[in-house]
Amino acid sequence: MFLQQLINGLTLGSVYALVALGYTMVYGILELINFAHGEIYMIGAYLGIIYLALFTWLGWTGSHLFLSLFLVFVLAAATCAGYGLTLERIAYRPLRHAHRLAPLISAIGVSIFLQNYVMLAQGSADKVFPHILPARSFLEGGIPISGIQAFIIIASLSLMGALHFLVRKTRLGKAMRATAQDKTMASLCGIPIDRVIAGAFIIGSVLAAVAGVMVSMYYGAVHFFIGYVAGIKAFTAAVLGGIGNIPGAMIGGLFLGLVESLGSAYISSEFKDGFAFLILILVLIFRPTGLFGEKVPER
Amino acid sequence: MLKFLYIPLWFGLLALPFMGWAGAGRLVFALGMGGLVGWAFLRLLSFIRLQQAKEPVEEKGRGIMIALKSLNQIRLFWGGLFLLFLLPVFLNNYYLDILSLAWLYGILAVGLNITVGYTGLLDLGYAAFYGVGAYVYGLLSTGVGLSFWLGLPVGGGIAALFGLGLGMITLRLRGDYLAIVTLGFVQIVYLIFNNWDSVTNGPNGILAIGRPQIGGFVFRAPIHFYYLSLVFLIITATAAQRLIHSQIGRAWMAIREDSLAAETIGINTTRMKIFAFVLGSGIAGVAGVFFAGKYTFISPESFTFLESVRILSMVVLGGMGSLPGAILGAFLLTLLPELLRGLANYRMLIFGAALVVMMLFRPQGLMGKKA
Numbered sequence: 053m054f055l056q057q058l059i060n061g062l063t064l065g066s067v068y069a070l071v072a073l074g075y076t077m078v079y080g081i082l083e084l085i086n087f088a089h090g091e092i093y094m095i096g097a098y099l100g101i102i103y104l105a106l107f108t109w110l111g112w113t114g115s116h117l118f119l120s121l122f123l124v125f126v127l128a129a130a131t132c133a134g135y136g137l138t139l140e141r142i143a144y145r146p147l148r149h150a151h152r153l154a155p156l157i158s159a160i161g162v163s164i165f166l167q168n169y170v171m172l173a174q175g176s177a178d179k180v181f182p183h184i185l186p187a188r189s190f191l192e193g194g195i196p197i198s199g200i201q202a203f204i205i206i207a208s209l210s211l212m213g214a215l216h217f218l219v220r221k222t223r224l225g226k227a228m229r230a231t232a233q234d235k236t237m238a239s240l241c242g243i244p245i246d247r248v249i250a251g252a253f254i255i256g257s258v259l260a261a262v263a264g265v266m267v268s269m270y271y272g273a274v275h276f277f278i279g280y281v282a283g284i285k286a287f288t289a290a291v292l293g294g295i296g297n298i299p300g301a302m303i304g305g306l307f308l309g310l311v312e313s314l315g316s317a318y319i320s321s322e323f324k325d326g327f328a329f330l331i332l333i334l335v336l337i338f339r340p341t342g343l344f345g346e347k348v349p350e351r
Numbered sequence: 352m353l354k355f356l357y358i359p360l361w362f363g364l365l366a367l368p369f370m371g372w373a374g375a376g377r378l379v380f381a382l383g384m385g386g387l388v389g390w391a392f393l394r395l396l397s398f399i400r401l402q403q404a405k406e407p408v409e410e411k412g413r414g415i416m417i418a419l420k421s422l423n424q425i426r427l428f429w430g431g432l433f434l435l436f437l438l439p440v441f442l443n444n445y446y447l448d449i450l451s452l453a454w455l456y457g458i459l460a461v462g463l464n465i466t467v468g469y470t471g472l473l474d475l476g477y478a479a480f481y482g483v484g485a486y487v488y489g490l491l492s493t494g495v496g497l498s499f500w501l502g503l504p505v506g507g508g509i510a511a512l513f514g515l516g517l518g519m520i521t522l523r524l525r526g527d528y529l530a531i532v533t534l535g536f537v538q539i540v541y542l543i544f545n546n547w548d549s550v551t552n553g554p555n556g557i558l559a560i561g562r563p564q565i566g567g568f569v570f571r572a573p574i575h576f577y578y579l580s581l582v583f584l585i586i587t588a589t590a591a592q593r594l595i596h597s598q599i600g601r602a603w604m605a606i607r608e609d610s611l612a613a614e615t616i617g618i619n620t621t622r623m624k625i626f627a628f629v630l631g632s633g634i635a636g637v638a639g640v641f642f643a644g645k646y647t648f649i650s651p652e653s654f655t656f657l658e659s660v661r662i663l664s665m666v667v668l669g670g671m672g673s674l675p676g677a678i679l680g681a682f683l684l685t686l687l688p689e690l691l692r693g694l695a696n697y698r699m700l701i702f703g704a705a706l707v708v709m710m711l712f713r714p715q716g717l718m719g720k721k722a
């Protein structure tokens with residue numbers, strides 16, 4: 053029972069961590085809470101179902117199941133990257149020098165718009181992800197872990213590793229770190245900061261899309277409202293780890309998933325969604341810089 | 352010219368998975384044609400302006416503004432007020448009901464404007480304080496038969512206490528955190544209203560809450576509430592007006608403009624921020640009591656995040672930091688959805704887009720001053 057909850061928590065936590073990375077990257081660079089990020093995740097979850105339906109219609113899922121699943125992820129990530137890019141262009145870039153509340157409010161506007169757009173286009177009922185993967189839970193060395201859970205945990209961890217590599221070792225990562233430290237100075241050094249910011253949005257959206265598709269596979273159903281709650285939880289994870297801090301967001305997400313899963317199993321399942329906010333408020337009282345935010349946020 | 356092709360195509364591509372070929376195609380066509388027509392219109396406008404260049408257009412607009420300003424503002428104000436008190440004679444119950452709701456939202460918008468507009472603190476959990484006021488009165492009225500008039504200070508006071516607790520935690524931190532914490536707070540309060548069945552009766556809400564009454568006279572018809580809400584709004588707005596033009600109000604605005612500078616000239620910024628936050632919360636609590644007394648029924652659904660956003664957009668639409676603006680925003684955003692009933696499903700879609708457009712083109716709102 054405990055082990056089962058632990059694994060459920062880790063699965064949930066790796067999804068939160070993936071979404072939290074998007075918040076923390078954008079915050080690190082722009083000092084802006086990207087309120088619409090949760091909706092990108094929701095769109096990713098819908099796209100997973102939509103593209104899978106497309107491949108089922110093409111008849112690929114029967115013959116090339118894993119190839120088509122891979123393509124579902126790639127296509128959903130590409131489409132979400134488009135959404136993220138457009139979001140930045142429309143709602144954030146023109147407001148970069150406006151007063152502080154303007155981008156927050158326009159982000160809330162985008163968030164409401166996207167929710168209702170998806171509801172109008174796809175209907176307000178739950179969308180169901182078809183059962184094409186073996187849903188059985190299998191015992192591997194005594195650990196009760198299902199195939200999907202193992203996949204989610206492994207895929208999330210490898211994506212996080214890839215992101216860490218990207219930020220630490222590549223030119224784009226270096227440019228991002230520089231922009232986060234000082235935008236003016238970075239642009240004086242010839243770093244195209246508009247492109248770097250767009251890059252942060254694209255990467256964040258890709259991670260959110262992957263998280264979305266994985267969640268729709270895991271729970272088997274999505275709803276146009278999921279982005280709001282998941283968004284707040286992921287943001288909590290980011291704050292927990294110290295906002296702007298990439299490894300912090302990963303650990304914050306995993307921790308939050310564990311707390312939520314164990315809390316709903318042993319304390320109260322009705323207040324499942326409340327734990328995240330409680331943690332958020334506790335962190336802000338006792339350690340507002342987050343668990344790993346001792347230094348000035350690096351990125 | 353080419354952008355009228357590729358921008359719609361880009362949006363069509365994004366919408367394709369959600370709307371299918373036909374829907375995306377229609378979208379591309381609509382966006383392209385809309386863009387072209389708008390562009391042509393703007394070109395025409397500037398062409399006409401060029402033709403009239405000898406006779407400056409700007410002067411005309413300024414003439415109207417001067418004429419408006421030269422009207423005796425005080426007389427205008429009393430005239431408008433008289434009209435508002437006379438209005439119910441001409442209106443049926445349906446409109447009276449909507450208008451009293453508009454005045455109630457006016458109270459909320461004035462309260463939130465103190466927090467967001469004057470002090471610059473983004474409070475996304477305003478509906479939580481509104482809900483706390485409503486539930487406190489609802490529970491005390493059905494439980495121990497508390498009267499409406501006593502409920503007003505009790506509900507407002509408890510909401511203000513919640514504001515004090517939350518404000519003391521978060522207002523010492525950077526501004527953005529307040530937005531998220533209040534967002535979490537509205538969600539927690541909603542969860543408590545919805546799940547604590549033994550006290551709040553869960554999703555079914557509280558029924559048969561006491562109406563306001565004076566002696567033997569019970570407020571029940573829409574016209575009674577019209578006057579009651581109007582009086583409440585006038586009291587709130589007047590009090591807010593006095594406060595804003597006092598030393599406290601100037602301190603708030605100083606904090607909004609530059610918190611560091613405000614601190615260096617001797618303003619206790621944390622205390623003033625907390626005061627603004629608590630005052631806003633208290634006003635929301637009073638409005639909640641009013642809401643409970645008017646409808647005699649409350650349920651968790653009335654106090655969600657979306658309600659917060661609705662009140663916030665009234666403030667934003669009217670103009671942050673403008674009292675008449677907040678009331679105008681409340682009036683418009685209560686009335687327009689009623690008038691746009693035909694567009695029921697598209698209402699929220701348009702609402703979201705309107706928030707973005709507003710921020711892009713007129714971030715100071717309809718009546719706000721340019722920052």
